[in-house]
Amino acid sequence: MENFVVNLLDLLDEKPGVDVDENTVFKELPGWDSLVSLSLIVMVSNDYGKSIDGETIRRCNTIRELYEAVNG
Amino acid sequence: MVDTVIITGATSGIGLALTKNYIEKGTKVYAIGRNYDKFQFVVKEWCQARGWESLCEWIYSDFSVQNPLVNIDFTKFPKVDGFINCAGVLPIAPLKLETEEEIHIATNINFLSPILFTRSLLKYNCIHKGGSIVFLGSINGTKVGSKGHTIYSATKGGITGFMMSLANELSSLGIRVNVISPGTVETPMAKKVESLIGTKGMKNYLDQYPLGAGTPQSLIPLINLLIDKKSASWITGQNFIVDGGYTVN
Numbered sequence: 001m002e003n004f005v006v007n008l009l010d011l012l013d014e015k016p017g018v019d020v021d022e023n024t025v026f027k028e029l030p031g032w033d034s035l036v037s038l039s040l041i042v043m044v045s046n047d048y049g050k051s052i053d054g055e056t057i058r059r060c061n062t063i064r065e066l067y068e069a070v071n072g
Numbered sequence: 073m074v075d076t077v078i079i080t081g082a083t084s085g086i087g088l089a090l091t092k093n094y095i096e097k098g099t100k101v102y103a104i105g106r107n108y109d110k111f112q113f114v115v116k117e118w119c120q121a122r123g124w125e126s127l128c129e130w131i132y133s134d135f136s137v138q139n140p141l142v143n144i145d146f147t148k149f150p151k152v153d154g155f156i157n158c159a160g161v162l163p164i165a166p167l168k169l170e171t172e173e174e175i176h177i178a179t180n181i182n183f184l185s186p187i188l189f190t191r192s193l194l195k196y197n198c199i200h201k202g203g204s205i206v207f208l209g210s211i212n213g214t215k216v217g218s219k220g221h222t223i224y225s226a227t228k229g230g231i232t233g234f235m236m237s238l239a240n241e242l243s244s245l246g247i248r249v250n251v252i253s254p255g256t257v258e259t260p261m262a263k264k265v266e267s268l269i270g271t272k273g274m275k276n277y278l279d280q281y282p283l284g285a286g287t288p289q290s291l292i293p294l295i296n297l298l299i300d301k302k303s304a305s306w307i308t309g310q311n312f313i314v315d316g317g318y319t320v321n
Contacts, residue, residue, distance in 0.1 A: 035166055035219045041268055042165040055270030 004067050007047060011039040022064040044070050073098075074299055076152040078193075080104040080135065080159035080186070083111050085259030086208060087158030089288030090295060091115060095127045102150060104159070104189070106134040135159050135185035136177045146196035153200055154299035155193060157186045157207045157231075162261045164268060167222045175223050182227035187234060194242070202246040202301040205238070207231050209253035214311055215319045228253070232311050239309030248308035250298050255315025257286040283316030290314065 001022055009020060012031045018024075026032060037057050044052045050070050060066045077094055081087030082103035092115075094101050105111055111130050119128050133140050163170060163178045186207060193199055212221045213229030232251045239249040256262050256278065262285065266274040278285050291314055297303045298312075313319060 038164070038220045038268065039166045039169055042169045046169065046171075053267055053270050054273045058270060058272065 001064070001067055004070075005063055007043060008040065008063060008066075011036050011043060020063070022067065023062050025061050026063050026066060027061070040066075074153045074296075076100045076102070076150060077154040077156060077299065078102045078104060078152050079156050080133075080189070081208075082158070083107060083114050085158070085261060086254075086257060086288040086291055087156075088114060090156060090158065090292055091128070092118065093292050093296070095119060095124055098127065100126075101128050102131055102152065103128060104131050104133050104135075106132065106136070108132065133185075133189070135181045135189075136161075137180065140180070140185040141188055141192055144192070146192045146198065149193070149196060149198045151198055151200055152193075152203065153301075154204045154206070155190065155199060156295060156299065157189075157205075159186070160208060160261070162221075162224050162264060164220045164224075164265065166220055170223060178223045179227055182224070183230045183234075186231060190238070199247055202305070203248075204299045204301065204304065205235075205242075205247065205249045206295055206298050207235055207249075207251045209235075209251040209311060211253050211255050211313060211315050211319055214251075214253050215313060215315075235311070236309050243308065246301075248298070248301075248304060250304075250308060251311045252291060252294055252298070253311055253313050253315075254286060254291055255281060255313075255318040257288060257290065259288060280321055281316040281318045282321055286314065286316055290316075 005020060014031055016029050037054060040057060041052055044050050048070060052070055056069050060069055077099055079087055079091050079101055082091040083105055091101050091103060103111060103115060108130060115128055119125050132143050159181055161178050161181050163174045209232050210228040212218050213225035214232050217225050235249050235251045242249060294312060294314060
């Protein structure tokens with residue numbers, strides 16, 4: 001999970017000036033937009049060999065939900 | 073009447089619809105591709121069931137590699153009325169996450185291989201005077217630049233620039249060269265986009281098309297018109313946007 005949070009934050013152009021953990025609502029992170037969502041899809045495929053689509057990302061709120069969707 | 077054409081990407085999407093359309097009209101199609109099994113399944117068997125086997129011939133070429141023409145003997149290549157390049161791939165990712173391999177493959181398939189193939193057709197005099205070349209472009213790279221489409225846009229914009237100069241070069245031979253740049257057309261490529269952005273995201277995107285998404289059939293009349301020297305003898309060097317009104321919305 002820790003690695004997943006780090007990888008997720010790497011997708012943002014700038015580091016958020018707030019503490020981020022598994023309970024953070026990722027869509028509220030500064031700089032989160034459709035391109036970062038697309039980056040997430042590509043990162044999950046490249047780094048985890050899994051797939052996640054835009055629909056699933058839309059349904060998730062916290063980073064933990066996202067992590068579980070990827071590993072579910 | 074167009075007697076013979078070459079079509080790349082003949083086993084999927086727009087290329088497949090076009091291949092069937094030409095065969096139905098009695099035009100001989102030379103299908104260029106890398107997957108013979110798929111060709112046999114979607115084109116050859118379709119032809120056989122109708123007694124049209126003689127109207128379609130397969131020529132192997134893998135556009136994804138650096139030397140796509142090594143297996144083609146252009147000295148024995150047929151002389152044709154038209155060449156339509158439909159082969160293409162759509163890598164979708166922000167540029168910083170694109171792999172070098174994906175960039176090379178997309179550039180080969182969408183840009184370099186069509187150029188190398190066209191070069192050989194001309195070098196070996198395989199296109200009749202008055203013939204026509206049509207490249208499938210995209211609104212991406214010519215009218216818009218969608219996020220995650222940098223490499224795709226680069227290749228489609230590139231092939232459009234190539235077309236303009238080539239049209240000028242080939243004017244003395246009466247060979248016309250044009251690009252058709254579609255918006256989203258219901259093909260496996262569009263399915264790939266939908267699988268990434270989800271059904272709802274796709275619907276939201278397609279809602280921006282005043283006439284909705286296109287189908288492969290939406291493009292065929294214009295391709296037919298451009299290939300036929302009787303209907304398009306004074307049309308060359310153009311990029312035709314066919315997008316259901318998306319870019320004026």
